Amino acid sequence: MTAPKHIAIVGAGVIGAVVAYHLARRGAAVTLLERAEPDQEATAGSFAWFNAAASHGQDSYYRLRLQSLFEYGRLARETGLPINSSGRVEWREDWDELSAESAALAALGYPIHEIDGARLQALEPALKQPPARAVFAEVEGSVEPVEMTRHLLTKAQSLGATLRSGTAVNGLSVEAGRVVGLATDNGGLAADRVVLAAGVASESLAAQAGVALPMVNPPGLLIHTAPAAPLLHRVVLSPSLHMKQDPDGRIVAGRDFGGGPVPNDPWAEGERLLAGLKDRLAGAESLKLESVSTALRPTPRDGFPAVGFAGAPAGLYLAVMHSGITLAPIVGRLAAAEILDGLDAAPLAPFRPTRFAGA
Numbered sequence: 001m002t003a004p005k006h007i008a009i010v011g012a013g014v015i016g017a018v019v020a021y022h023l024a025r026r027g028a029a030v031t032l033l034e035r036a037e038p039d040q041e042a043t044a045g046s047f048a049w050f051n052a053a054a055s056h057g058q059d060s061y062y063r064l065r066l067q068s069l070f071e072y073g074r075l076a077r078e079t080g081l082p083i084n085s086s087g088r089v090e091w092r093e094d095w096d097e098l099s100a101e102s103a104a105l106a107a108l109g110y111p112i113h114e115i116d117g118a119r120l121q122a123l124e125p126a127l128k129q130p131p132a133r134a135v136f137a138e139v140e141g142s143v144e145p146v147e148m149t150r151h152l153l154t155k156a157q158s159l160g161a162t163l164r165s166g167t168a169v170n171g172l173s174v175e176a177g178r179v180v181g182l183a184t185d186n187g188g189l190a191a192d193r194v195v196l197a198a199g200v201a202s203e204s205l206a207a208q209a210g211v212a213l214p215m216v217n218p219p220g221l222l223i224h225t226a227p228a229a230p231l232l233h234r235v236v237l238s239p240s241l242h243m244k245q246d247p248d249g250r251i252v253a254g255r256d257f258g259g260g261p262v263p264n265d266p267w268a269e270g271e272r273l274l275a276g277l278k279d280r281l282a283g284a285e286s287l288k289l290e291s292v293s294t295a296l297r298p299t300p301r302d303g304f305p306a307v308g309f310a311g312a313p314a315g316l317y318l319a320v321m322h323s324g325i326t327l328a329p330i331v332g333r334l335a336a337a338e339i340l341d342g343l344d345a346a347p348l349a350p351f352r353p354t355r356f357a358g359a
Helices: 014-025 059-079 095-107 117-123 145-158 199-208 266-280 324-341 346-351
Strands: 006-010 029-034 088-090 112-116 133-137 162-165 169-175 178-184 187-190 193-196 219-225 235-238 241-245 251-254 289-296 306-309 316-320
Touching: 006 014, 006 178, 006 199, 014 029, 014 059, 014 145, 014 316, 014 324, 029 145, 059 145, 059 324, 059 346, 095 112, 095 133, 112 117, 117 133, 145 162, 145 324, 169 199, 178 193, 193 199, 193 324, 199 316, 219 266, 241 266, 251 266, 266 289, 306 324, 306 346, 316 324, 324 346
Parallel strands: 006 029, 006 193, 029 162, 088 235, 193 316
Antiparallel strands: 088 133, 112 133, 169 178, 178 187, 219 251, 219 289, 235 241, 241 251, 306 316
16 A cells, blocks of 8 residues: 555544644644634534543443543643543432443443542532432543644644645545545645545535445534633533533533533523533532534444545545544544554444445
8 A cells, every 4th residue: 555645634623633633743744624713613512521431332432432541641641732631420310320331331440430429529529419429430531622623733733734724625536436636615635545524514525425424413502601710620420411611711511411402592591501500519600601502413323433444435534423522532543544554453443434335
């Protein structure tokens, strides 16, 4: 396999940014294309909790997510990426369900255990009326997704990558069964490989090249408060309200970590979520609602990532997934190795986009 001279990446969200960083770090010539400003679509609407717990009961997906948690440490050391690795606390109305899930994870060696209300209060002093019991997953954490994406884009650019924002990709250029570039609203762009990391737009772009990528893209809504004094130290998942506080002091919250449903009046829903924060947190009385974000979660139809070469046409590599924040570190490193070295990374094998052929 001849090493590519130029790689074009469609999409400058967190997945496009991390793939660009790893490719540029290896010395590849990289151009990122983004139709809007970078990080302003699915990435900006992410709760940005990284974990291996939400694995849908599939062992290979659990292992991939777990490996990515460890990759966060590597990425932080390499790039100076700020992360909060203080863990996650959670309680539910259905305690038996949560306890069973946690026990199954613990049996795999995952660092999760049950704690009592006193321990929970010590971990999160601002909680009003903490429950009698909860679970604590120590290896998990969170990032600020826009900051992470911009950080990685800056690192990639410092290594020679080029970012072309405000450039819409209209289609893929295919000759003799191989992708040879892109058609954009600013003209054509030749490339030896094309990486499709365009989130919800990936399905239609792939279809133009005859590649099936059936997707479901559930919407979600999150609120972002104005910066506030420290109230939360880790990801907190409580019944009907999931919340975390970013390093800039903004609290991010939703009905669940996926953002929950999007109502007809998003701002009114935001006010209800803000009221929920004030009910649950001591010292939250002065919190102000700064913004309400709604976004589609780019999700392949079966819920699992689609990562790898498309088969036919040659030269097209897909990197499309929900849980992009969790998976970004491992996908970025392994995708770069596959694209540049022709490797077949075993952790990605169950998630090839070719599983949708004929869909």
